[in-house]
Amino acid sequence: MIASQTATFPQGAVAVLTIDNPPVNGIGSGVRVALGKALEEAIANPMIKGIVLTGSGSFFSCGADIREFNTPKSRQEPSLRAIIEQLENSPKPTVAAIHGAALGGGLELALGCHYRIAQAKSSFGLPEVKLGILPGAGGTQRLPRLIGIGPALEMVAGGDSIDASKAQSLGLIERLVQTDLVPQACELALEASIRTEGLPRLSRAPIGATADSKVFDEARKLAGRRYRGCIAPLECIACVEKTLTSDLDEGLAFERERFQFLVNGDQSKAQRHLFFAERAAMKPPKVEAKLTPIRKVGVVGAGTMGTGIAMSIANAGISVVMIERDQAGLDHGWEVIKGNYASSVSRGKLSDSDVKARLALISRSLDYAALADVDLVIEAAFEDMGVKKEIFSRLDAVCKPDTILASNTSRLDINDLAASTSRPSKVIGTHFFSPANVMRLLEVVQGTRTATDVIGSLFAFARKLGKIPVLVGVCDGFVGNRMVSPYTREAHFLLEEGATPEQVDSALRRFGMAMGPLQMGDMAGLDISWAARKRMAPTRPAHIRYSKVADTICELGRLGQKTGAGFYRYESGSRTPISDPAIDVLIAECAREAGVERREITDVEIIQRTMYALVNEGARILQEGIAQRASDIDVIYVAGYGFPAFRGGPMFYADTVGLPEVLATIERFHDRHGELWAPAPLLKELVENGRSFADL
Numbered sequence: 001m002i003a004s005q006t007a008t009f010p011q012g013a014v015a016v017l018t019i020d021n022p023p024v025n026g027i028g029s030g031v032r033v034a035l036g037k038a039l040e041e042a043i044a045n046p047m048i049k050g051i052v053l054t055g056s057g058s059f060f061s062c063g064a065d066i067r068e069f070n071t072p073k074s075r076q077e078p079s080l081r082a083i084i085e086q087l088e089n090s091p092k093p094t095v096a097a098i099h100g101a102a103l104g105g106g107l108e109l110a111l112g113c114h115y116r117i118a119q120a121k122s123s124f125g126l127p128e129v130k131l132g133i134l135p136g137a138g139g140t141q142r143l144p145r146l147i148g149i150g151p152a153l154e155m156v157a158g159g160d161s162i163d164a165s166k167a168q169s170l171g172l173i174e175r176l177v178q179t180d181l182v183p184q185a186c187e188l189a190l191e192a193s194i195r196t197e198g199l200p201r202l203s204r205a206p207i208g209a210t211a212d213s214k215v216f217d218e219a220r221k222l223a224g225r226r227y228r229g230c231i232a233p234l235e236c237i238a239c240v241e242k243t244l245t246s247d248l249d250e251g252l253a254f255e256r257e258r259f260q261f262l263v264n265g266d267q268s269k270a271q272r273h274l275f276f277a278e279r280a281a282m283k284p285p286k287v288e289a290k291l292t293p294i295r296k297v298g299v300v301g302a303g304t305m306g307t308g309i310a311m312s313i314a315n316a317g318i319s320v321v322m323i324e325r326d327q328a329g330l331d332h333g334w335e336v337i338k339g340n341y342a343s344s345v346s347r348g349k350l351s352d353s354d355v356k357a358r359l360a361l362i363s364r365s366l367d368y369a370a371l372a373d374v375d376l377v378i379e380a381a382f383e384d385m386g387v388k389k390e391i392f393s394r395l396d397a398v399c400k401p402d403t404i405l406a407s408n409t410s411r412l413d414i415n416d417l418a419a420s421t422s423r424p425s426k427v428i429g430t431h432f433f434s435p436a437n438v439m440r441l442l443e444v445v446q447g448t449r450t451a452t453d454v455i456g457s458l459f460a461f462a463r464k465l466g467k468i469p470v471l472v473g474v475c476d477g478f479v480g481n482r483m484v485s486p487y488t489r490e491a492h493f494l495l496e497e498g499a500t501p502e503q504v505d506s507a508l509r510r511f512g513m514a515m516g517p518l519q520m521g522d523m524a525g526l527d528i529s530w531a532a533r534k535r536m537a538p539t540r541p542a543h544i545r546y547s548k549v550a551d552t553i554c555e556l557g558r559l560g561q562k563t564g565a566g567f568y569r570y571e572s573g574s575r576t577p578i579s580d581p582a583i584d585v586l587i588a589e590c591a592r593e594a595g596v597e598r599r600e601i602t603d604v605e606i607i608q609r610t611m612y613a614l615v616n617e618g619a620r621i622l623q624e625g626i627a628q629r630a631s632d633i634d635v636i637y638v639a640g641y642g643f644p645a646f647r648g649g650p651m652f653y654a655d656t657v658g659l660p661e662v663l664a665t666i667e668r669f670h671d672r673h674g675e676l677w678a679p680a681p682l683l684k685e686l687v688e689n690g691r692s693f694a695d696l
Helices: 029-044 080-089 105-112 127-131 139-147 149-158 164-170 181-193 213-226 232-242 248-263 266-281 304-315 327-346 352-360 385-398 414-418 452-464 480-497 501-511 517-524 526-539 549-555 581-594 603-624 630-641 650-657 659-673 681-688
Strands: 002-009 012-019 048-055 094-098 101-103 115-119 123-125 175-177 296-300 319-323 362-365 376-379 404-407 427-432 441-445 468-472
Touching: 002 029, 002 181, 012 029, 012 181, 029 048, 029 080, 048 105, 048 181, 080 105, 094 105, 094 181, 101 105, 105 123, 105 139, 115 164, 115 181, 123 164, 127 149, 127 232, 127 266, 139 149, 139 232, 139 248, 149 213, 149 232, 164 175, 175 181, 213 232, 232 248, 232 266, 248 266, 266 468, 266 630, 266 650, 296 304, 304 319, 304 327, 304 352, 304 362, 304 427, 319 327, 327 352, 327 362, 352 362, 376 385, 376 452, 385 404, 385 414, 404 452, 414 427, 427 452, 441 452, 441 630, 452 468, 468 630, 480 501, 480 517, 480 549, 480 581, 480 603, 480 630, 501 517, 501 603, 517 526, 526 549, 549 581, 603 630, 603 650, 603 659, 603 681, 630 650, 650 659, 659 681
Parallel strands: 012 048, 048 094, 094 115, 101 123, 115 175, 296 319, 296 376, 319 362, 376 404, 404 427, 441 468
Antiparallel strands: 002 012, 427 441
């Protein structure tokens, strides 16, 4: 796992130690043992003048092996902290030769070296906060001593990486090179070996200046907005703040204590669960046939979804042609795209040249013939099966035989669409989430005749777009929107039974949701779910309880933010929900007509009824094979529906609560509220066998 070589120069010999643990050179227990031994040998060898540490393949090192957390391997000596002390206390110059990425423990290793040299395309980061932990091998203590409090706070508490140019400007690296990384690192080590001044050690480096408390206050406010409900960012900030009042040893002890607190907590376990869940979800099924390279894409529809999808494709450097039925619609879509890009420029996210290049990739047409040479078409028209079938029939006639035809539907039957074409094996669902150019989730909907190579091609395409593709099966609403239905159903019932919209939404925000279901409905447009309810009304059993609250609101023309009123009212140009007494009256009248006696509703009941409705429906989805894994459902809900990452997704949350407790509560609701709360057979089976969703 550690390749040790000696590079000989006229000035002397240098030990080159290479971390060789593909694919990302993780620093697991085996690497630590081998590296500790190699360092001892290099330091003891009188012929060696300096030591260069580098990585094999495409990376320096992407950090610790998080699979070892909370296992005996994590406690195996030497620890990463001990290795870093070896590097820092070496009497011979140590140089980190960085290429690709130095992340987490990999960057902490580099901070232990006396010098750092990097290739121009390298990146540097401490992303541990995104796993619900903090850098536990000195990163919170050494980085501020090297680059200062402000920049260190951004990296440690924010978790984002910086490029090599930024790293050099901050003083994180001494030299930036284009080629010959290791030879130049060896030269640096040899130069340092003959200097008379002592080797630079961050353990002895002062902070240099005090920091205003406002810096930390602002960091906490930013963390609260970005990592809603997560405690890890606050612990990261506290550790950086500790550098102002403690020497390195005291700071390291504090850092270690806070690391252990986090790594053993439910939040970190949940976020680590999501880390692996995303990677599992993004692996496509085994494909025998050759994948279709997607070099040019067509998007049918220049509305909200179509423009967002077109931007996502152009952002990935792929050519896209956008089709509309009339010039006014096409022009409006084009103005929306330009406006979105202009906003990115004003916020410093893109340069004018970036925007120019992306706009050049988007062409527009009213003629379907412009799609004759595309490799993939994504239909993003109105959610109406008749409209979509007509479009697919036209696409089938004009597109190449091997062109993939995809529908950006949120709940319609992909098999029905596929049957309207001569190529059902090439038809697939691509449920983007709004705004499509921002949201990372993509439900890839597999029809009964969709070919595996088509699925594989879509997964490869999604990764190019920076999306998280999750494979789902066909049913009304697929996974995400199917589960939203019982979730919002319970919110509507809770209104009838005595809660207010503000109480329901605020209870769920405190739970950690990005927004409550009623505010979310207003934002998305209440007419969307209303249309689905009307479509399903003929099949709804008369004896099943049904709330008319949302329907009544829609019948009044209150369709959410776009009409200035829904469950809440909105001032012109504002998205801030304002309580509306008229809605309270409407809800009370609906309750009276339904014969529901209103009562006091607790926040606990709100959480249980909405969350356990999600879990129960998720169990049914798993049993039906609509989702492959419980963890896929968690990814969908965290990435697409604002479920709090620190709770790991609805299925992981249920495991955390304990499935026996969840089932017992659902059975109580079943007794009280009827068959809508019938426990999913899979949930009962898991409890009877002492298993959890994680065991599936």
